[in-house]
Amino acid sequence: LDLTTWTQTQGRRWPSRIHISRRFLEAAIGARYRVVELASAKSESSYCPARAVIVDGSRPFDRNWYAAMPRLSLIACFNTGYDGIDVDWARQRGIVVTYGRDVNHEDVADFAVGQILNIYRKISIGNRWVHDGEWQSGRRLMTRSLAGLRLGIVGLGSIGNALARRADALRMVTSWWAPRDRPGVSWPRAPSLIELAHGTDVLVIAARANESNRGLISATVLRALGPQGVIINVARGSLVDEAAVIDALRRGTLGAAALDVYRDEPTSHSLWADVPHIYLSPHIAGVTNLAMSRMATLVRSNLDAFFDGKPTLTPVRATL
């Protein structure tokens, strides 16, 4: 069987996330499949016969590849996001799309918890204090207990659920909002995103990104959250109006923001140089050893199922 992996966007020098997991992927699939790395492919003939591609689903999939791989019948996103794939377009051509469902939702939830603790319990601020001699000069730090902290979760999928369970153990009070209700959930759903922001201290964005929710976390939402409010984005950069966040932090109308994802990745460090109360991370909320291993295993299982003529394990469902 022929297979290609798509590790680099043409014309961009940004090494894809797949580089991290390549050894996992090769160990997982190399025995059964012939693998061609698109980024280093010498000629079109090397990937022309490919029947499947393994891709970073969060990055745009160039349809020109389709023309170059006429036998393509499976797009296997190794990660959770598939916002880079036009699923309807693929379906019309009979191409199955799979994704890394639930491979790292708990790790992402852990990371959000880590940023909540970092911000409210002043973990990195405390470290700076001691190193800078502030403690010795007699100043003392007071921190805010997580007990009773009002957590608002935007999107109650697997990440949101994992976060809400952790928040229970950490004595936070959880509410959530998503366009669609989820019957049987024990945490209350706010009537609207604005009301969720109004009634919570910290808003964690854990929704799947699509065209309909671009810029969902707008200046209006940030205003509803208020000057003590905190946002944490562990979903996708497109969901948050980055310029509005920067503006609100500069004007003190938002308390703090922790961003793991950005409009452009990698984000430019100069964009954040003089932004106060900003906590940045380089899209690592879901990047763990365990996630990489699970992604590779799931890609293999999806490939095997597909080429054995069975239903894939984690197909992307119809968007409507």
Place this chain on the structure above:
Amino acid sequence: LDLTTWTQTQGRRWPSRIHISRRFLEAAIGARYRVVELASAKSESSYCPARAVIVDGSRPFDRNWYAAMPRLSLIACFNTGYDGIDVDWARQRGIVVTYGRDVNHEDVADFAVGQILNIYRKISIGNRWVHDGEWQSGRRLMTRSLAGLRLGIVGLGSIGNALARRADALRMVTSWWAPRDRPGVSWPRAPSLIELAHGTDVLVIAARANESNRGLISATVLRALGPQGVIINVARGSLVDEAAVIDALRRGTLGAAALDVYRDEPTSHSLWADVPHIYLSPHIAGVTNLAMSRMATLVRSNLDAFFDGKPTLTPVRATL
């Protein structure tokens, strides 16, 4: 009723923790008790009639005060630690000692979780990466999932228990050690501290400090933990051999250390200036708005019970 608060060690210019909570304390006890602040007392006659002192129990209580307060019958430690109080000495004189039991054990456990996430999920390292342009230069960070991380807890009191419950929710695998077994506990007890260190990835020190466990976390324990090992101290500085930690971090025989407490507080920032993989905080693990409020309420309840002739709520039990 007369009452004094002890907010400053004589001859030291370090403002005590009680400064943080004074407004809570005054609001809580001012209506019933006449309060004299020892630090600003003009003459001995002002505190001579005191029948109770409210103190930071983690700092040495100078017995000379006893001579100056002959009617002293209650030492109310507002915090959890009472290692600064010679309880047997007090008992011999008929002085009751109370402490802030379970006012902030969950906050301390939260803080330890925050440092575990900070270290393994590279939260502060990631922040530096983005700000320093490392991400843009093409480097990627891999982090370690908390799933399966082996947590060793030294001391399974209220903090240790709260931490173990959180560790369950975060998919860590907990074992513990303390000099005495605790029947009925679901987490396994290691046969010894050394074996706990051998068999775990991260060791959290959550034991009550006393003369018998000074320097408990020794060079030998750190060696057992190994070059990938992490220690987190949220208990008392005396429990950890600070020089051994610094030496092990410098030589790479210990992976990382997060210290909230120190041999001397505030610790000198120059001591840590060139120590790698060190995460410092200025004794804030238990310093939250909620803890301060609970401490004040409990001090008030203990005072009221004592002066109403009832048993105090949280007396320090006999040490033997």
